[in-house]
Structure formats: structure tokens, C-alpha cells
Amino acid sequence: MTETHERDYRRRIEEISSSFLPGTSIEVICDSRGDQPPAYALFDFDGTLSLVREGWVEVMVPMMVEILSETGTGESPGQLGKICREFVDELTGKQTIYQMIRLVEEVRQRGGRPADALEYKQLYHDRLMERIAGRRDRLRRGEASPESMLVPGSLEMLRGLIDRGVTLYLASGTDAAYVREEAELLAIDGFFGPRIYGAVDDFQSFSKQMVIERLLEENRVDGARLVGFGDGYVEIDNVKTAGGSAVGVATDESNRNGRVDAWKRERLAGVGADVIVPDFGEAAALLSWLWCE
Numbered sequence: 562m563t564e565t566h567e568r569d570y571r572r573r574i575e576e577i578s579s580s581f582l583p584g585t586s587i588e589v590i591c592d593s594r595g596d597q598p599p600a601y602a603l604f605d606f607d608g609t610l611s612l613v614r615e616g617w618v619e620v621m622v623p624m625m626v627e628i629l630s631e632t633g634t635g636e637s638p639g640q641l642g643k644i645c646r647e648f649v650d651e652l653t654g655k656q657t658i659y660q661m662i663r664l665v666e667e668v669r670q671r672g673g674r675p676a677d678a679l680e681y682k683q684l685y686h687d688r689l690m691e692r693i694a695g696r697r698d699r700l701r702r703g704e705a706s707p708e709s710m711l712v713p714g715s716l717e718m719l720r721g722l723i724d725r726g727v728t729l730y731l732a733s734g735t736d737a738a739y740v741r742e743e744a745e746l747l748a749i750d751g752f753f754g755p756r757i758y759g760a761v762d763d764f765q766s767f768s769k770q771m772v773i774e775r776l777l778e779e780n781r782v783d784g785a786r787l788v789g790f791g792d793g794y795v796e797i798d799n800v801k802t803a804g805g806s807a808v809g810v811a812t813d814e815s816n817r818n819g820r821v822d823a824w825k826r827e828r829l830a831g832v833g834a835d836v837i838v839p840d841f842g843e844a845a846a847l848l849s850w851l852w853c854e
Contacts, residue, residue, distance in 0.1 A: 605791035606733035632673030654793025714841030809834030
């Protein structure tokens, strides 16, 4: 039975041993390739393909510090910032609403009267949209290329999968309407067609696990034919639970320098990612490996 909530981070792998594909930065932790190549691929959106919302933590944490400071707590902004950053990081990968639910709890613990989690989510989203409005406008006006706001190599990876007959799904913890809009701005919506899913206000009616179960049930395929790509632990955990192969995308979003983000890498490997990549800059090599070529 599908859980109606997204599970907290639970480390699957304690000791990690790995090797790199020769001449690449593709780290193979577990060779889970089956007898048949992938038929379906599930992608996360923000941080895995899109960089439109890069820097969102710098919006969320200060907002939370501001709200917690209003409770009259004796904690300094620095102390509150450390507390908020810790639980924001802990919950990264889940739908945004879960971080806001935690904020409600933190306000209540300090004797404050919290707003509803959805109100906090809307406040956060309004501030985030102010931060990224310029990026979205430049894309809309054609002043910025989609490639400039995509994880490097994303288009090559998507095209390579389509060329191999793979059906692509997109599932994001960001609200569905914005995922569809930003996928269109980045000119990648066509790769997914109607198979784009995102969060809704009734957060328990959506999860990436639900998308995976629907994918497998509707197409009557074994989980072994599924490959997932993500920078968050939720999609990696869900894909592994379904019996698929999982590629952790540990991109350094602010620098886009082809180097692995160490925090992401440790988190993704710990939850069971079979492969870790810094981005899709070596898409051809990754595809060849997945197809046992």
C-alpha cells in the first residue's frame, strides 16, 4: 500500500566502496543493471535538471529565522539560522510543505502562534519568485538560453534516452503548475509530454512513490526496467524500493563546474544510489554503461 506521506531520510548504506568508469567522473557504487535495459526513466526537476530555483535555501532559511524571531525567543539570529538550516537540509528532497510543517512545530515550541503551513509555504514561494523572476523573464524573452539554466548535459541525456526508446517521467516536490511552466521555459517539456507531476496543496494526495507505482502499474512492467535520476533522497529511495536503478545527480548548482557536491554525494550514496554523477556532462558514457555497451 502506498504511504500517504514522504518518509524521512533513512540511510541504507553505511560503508560505501565504489569505482569510477575509466576516464570519467561517473562513480559506480553498485552495479544493479538487469538483463534488460531501462524502458522508463523518472527524473526529479529542481537541481536534477533545472537550475532556475538555485539558491532557494538562501530564501527559505532567512524567512524562517524572521518568523521564529517574532516569537520572542532569546535565541540569536545566528542560532536560529543554524537550527533552521539543519532541519531544512534534513528535509530537503521532500515536498516543500514538510519544511513548513516543521516551521509550524518550531514556532509552537517557542510559545508562538503559528500560521498554517500552507500560509508559510505561500510566503516562501512569493519571496522565492521575487528572487528568480529575472531568470524566468530572461528565459521567456529569449535573452537567456535554456542550457544556461539547466544542469550541464541535461539535453544530451534526455535526447539519448528518447533515442533509445525510453519513456520519460518528471516528478517534483515543487508545485505542479510551476514545474510545468518552468519545464516549458527550459524547452524540456516535450521530452515528457503529459507525464509531468508536482506537488499540490493536498500534499498527501501526491508523492513520487505514487508516480512510480502508477508508472509500473499502467505499463505493466517490472521495477527493474526503471531508472531514476535525482539530487534528492526521496526519488532515489523510491526508485530503489521499486527495484529500479538510481543515479544520484550531485551537482554543485551555484558553480556548475563539473565537480561533485560532497554533501549531496554522501546523502545520495547513503540512501542507495547506484551511481553518482556531478552532472550529465558525460551523458554518452553514462548511457553506454546503463545499456551494458
